[in-house]
Every structure is written in structure tokens, then in C-alpha cells.
Amino acid sequence: MKANTKSGKLTGLSEKSSDIILVVICTIILFIVAYPLYYVLIASVSNPYDVYAGKTFLLPSQFTLDGIT
Amino acid sequence: MSRSKTAAARPVSQPGGGSLKKRLLDNWQLYAMLLVPVVLTIIYKYIPMYGIQIAFRDYKASRGFMGSEWVGLEWFSRFFSAPTFGRMIKNTVLLSFYSLLWGFPIPIILALMMNQLRFQKFKRVTQTVLYAPHFISTMVICGMIRIFLSPSGGLINLIAGTSVDFLTESGAFRTIYIASGIWQDAGWGIIVYMATLSNIDTSLYEAAKVDGASLFQRILHIDIPELTSIMVLNLIMSAGGLMNVGFEKVWLLQTDLNKATSDVIAVYVYQQGIENAKYSYSTAVGLFNTVINIILLIAVNKIAGRISEDTSFI
Structure with a gap:
């Protein structure tokens, strides 16, 4: 536990916030x-x-299978 | 138990021990196995190379490879004095150099980042999605590029609010080629780095944590040194293909208007050799390309050998 807070101080980032950024x-x-x-x-x-x-863009417009069949 | 005893009783003879004949006889199974790839390489790689001689001959199909007249280095001097010679060399070198410059570090950064992800499921999904594009064929990729860059309704133009036809802009060609290349292959490239990273002893991380090393310090002092040798290996591999920019992709994306940057040697060889049927000339151009490539490969290998002793091949 102590090691964790220490590393957090050094980066300026806690383990949790670096996780979120990643x-x-x-x-x-x-x-x-x-x-x-x-x-x-x-x-x-x-x-x-x-x-x-x-x-x-996000959804097919005027759904058709003409291109596949 | 008995198996290990017999194995100990008949040890494989040490290299360097006994005469050559004795060593051959002792390990004949290994040599028989080695024979298959060696014979295949000779038949399919070395024997066809006798055709290279047409680069120095005036090849006529009716007279055959051996019967055509010798012309010396005429085809080479014709290539060197071709009007597009300088442009082709420049485009080939720049295209592959920039591909390497951008494409080489990105998989490493991605792998280092993904290695820090602690949610296993998310990590696996990300990795799978990232290497999915690798399996799409070049032809389909180029079709996708055309759709996305289309001046009427292409996604990029819609976002930027413009109607530029990127494929006719010679300034955009390298960016298109390299960005799509990274999109396709970066995910595939991270596999080998991820495998190396997952083999690192976790006690190293624990020790570093206890000593108060931050996330970046852990990456800088544990992950990157572990990756160095595989990075150098990958660099040598990509240097081997430095002059061989993917012919298909350049050819499919080339238009008359972007030729100022998309004219590369590989496409020229195809156009001269297959479309215009100048077999001797295109063989000479291809041979020139290969010789430059070998020189580059040896040079990079020498430099890499200085960086780390164990990854030099030649």
C-alpha cells in the first residue's frame, strides 16, 4: 500500500487515473x-x-441485399 | 526411464568432433531433413536466376535466353538516361523511408501501451480488432481508400467540409499510402512485441514498484531494454524490403495526376516488361533495384550488428 502511494506521488498520477487515460x-x-x-x-x-x-454513416440506409446476392 | 537411458547412451555427436564423413553418417537424419529446404531453394530460387542474363542481352523470344545477342550494359545506361529516372529513384526511396519512419515506432508504442492495460477482456478485444485489417486484401483496401477519399460524399471530405480529390493530388499520395499501410499492419506488428513483453519476469516490475519507479520509468527501464533485440531484428527485416515498395498498392492508387510522387521502380518494371513487352529492359531495371536493395540490407545489418551483437546475420 505504501509503495502504491509513493509511485503515485512520483508520476503525479495515481494508478487509477493512468488506467483511465490508457x-x-x-x-x-x-x-x-x-x-x-x-x-x-x-x-x-x-x-x-x-x-x-x-x-x-452509422446505420445502413435503405437496407438491401442486392450488393451481396 | 529406459528411453532417457538410451538417449544418454547414444549422444548426438558434437559439431567439430570427428571427420566430416563420420559427422554426416552420425546425423544423417538431420541432414536429410535439411536437404528438403535446400533443394527447394535451389530449384525455385537459384536455377530461375539464369534468366537474369537477358538483362545483358537483346532478348528475342524466337532465339531464346541463350541465343539472344549480348548487348552489355546498354539497358542499364538507357535506364539511367530515362527522363523519369531521378523521379523514380526519389519516389521509391522516400516512400519506403517514410513508411519505415512512421510505421516502425507505432507498433512498439501500441504494444507498450496495451501491455499496461489491466482489463484482460478489453485488452484481448482491442488486440483482435487491431489485427483484423491485416487479413483484408490490398485490392479491397484500395477500394476502401477510394470510397473514403471520394470528392463527392467521401468521409474525409465530409468531415473537413471540402471536396478535394485526394487521389489526384500528388502531395497527398505518400500520406495516403503510409497512413493506410499503418492502419492495416500496425496491429499485426504488435503481436511479436506483445509476446516478448508478456515473457518479462513480473518480479522486475514488483521490484521497480517498491523502489518507487513510476509507470514511465518502468516502461523506460524494463520494457524498452527487453524489446531492443526484437526491435533491431524487425528493423533488419524491413530494411530487406526497403526498395520493394508494394507494387500492387502503388499501382492501384496511381492516377495520371499523382504520378509526380507515385511513380516507383516496381510499377515501371511492370509497365515496361508486361505492358510494353520490353523484357530485357525491365529485367535490367529490376536487377538494378535488387542490387541496391542488397547493398542497403547489408549496410543496415552492419549498423545493427554494432548496436546489439546477437542479432546480426551476415
């Missing part, structure tokens, strides 16, 4: 890597005209 950074990286993959997935089941016009 998780936030990793979540941002996770989002950057995963979003293009997700985008390809929803673009494949959307209306192609909406994809070209840039209207497809």
Missing part, C-alpha cells in the same frame, strides 16, 4: 481501426446512391 486512448484507437471495417459492412447492405452521396 483506456480512453485505446478506445480511440479501437474506434479508428474498427470504423472503416464497420463502414464497409454497412455500405455493402445500403443503397449505393446513398453511399456515393455520403449519407451512410
